[in-house]
Every structure is written in structure tokens, then in C-alpha cells.
Amino acid sequence: MYYIVSIAILITMALALARALLGPSVYDRVLAVNMFGTKTTLLLSVIAFLYGRPDFLDLALTYALINFIGVLAVLEFFQSRSIRRVNNRVDGN
């Protein structure tokens, strides 16, 4: 059963990678990368029980935190960039 769940998670990670590669806007890519990170957390915790090694749960915990911080940092960068662009447009007019 763990095999089925991990294969489903792997297929979804492949679909998220495809969306990240062909997503039209940059936010699609950020969304796909966020989804990929969450699925990595789930996959690590499934693998911990698939192979009977509970150490992997610490990796999953760490990965969840790092993924969240990374996505927020990237979003802050793009958001401030778009605000700067709007301000430039207002100043230009």
C-alpha cells in the first residue's frame, strides 16, 4: 500500500514539474515548486515507513520548514518587483 501511495505522489511530482516547466506566468512556476516541496515532505514521510527507517521523519520536518521559507522569500521578491514596476509606471505618467 505504501508503494501505491508513493507512486501516486511521484506521478503528481512529475505533473507539478511539467507545470513548472510550461507554466505561462512566473506564479504558475512558484505554485508548482511549492506543490513539489509539499509532495516531497509527504513522500519522505511515506518512505520512512516503507523502509522502516523513522529517521526520515526529521528530514521531512526540516524540508517542510525550508520549503515554506523559500516560497515566501521568492514571492516577496516578485511582489516587491511588481510593486516597483507599478510605481515606475505611475512616475512615468
Next chain:
Amino acid sequence: MDSASDVLSWILLALGGGFVFVGGLGALRLPNFYTRMHAASLTDSMASILILLGIMLQAGWSLAAIKLLAILAFLLLTGPTASYALANAALLSGLKPGSSADESKEN
């Protein structure tokens, strides 16, 4: 391992796998950015709850269950926050919701 909780955990794991697959398919196939975000947040919240609860039933009362609970709490805290920040940033950048298909405006 009690067999009733075993069956319950298999059912939860199967449902979680189904949710993960459907959400990934929706994130690839849906036409618009906001609908894609809807599908992705489906896998973020519901599938995480189902899969981690299923594993937690397998783990029983141990340190692993506490770690799984911590992972679930972090995922439930950070997933909606990241979704909100993402939608906010997309809306501020001028990506309109409600358009039927996506017009690729910026890279």
C-alpha cells in the same frame, strides 16, 4: 497491529493517494492560474491530512506519531499561508481572475 485500525489506515492512505493524483492532474490540466491554485491547495491540505493520518495509525503511540503530528501541523500552517501570499502576489501583479484561459503576459 489491530486489524481494524490497519484497514482504516489503508483506506485513509488510498484516499490520500487519490487526492494527490487528482490534485496533480488538475494543477497540470486546468485552464487558468487561479483554478490551478485551487487544485494545488487541494493536495496541500486534504491529501496531507489523509496520508499523514493513515501513516499515524500505522505508527501507533510512539515518537514517530508525534513527529508526524508536527509535520501535519506545519503543513497545515504553512500551506494556506503560502497559497494566500501567492494569490496576493499574482493579484498585485495584475493577473486577472475570471479570464477563461490564460493569456501569457509576462515571461
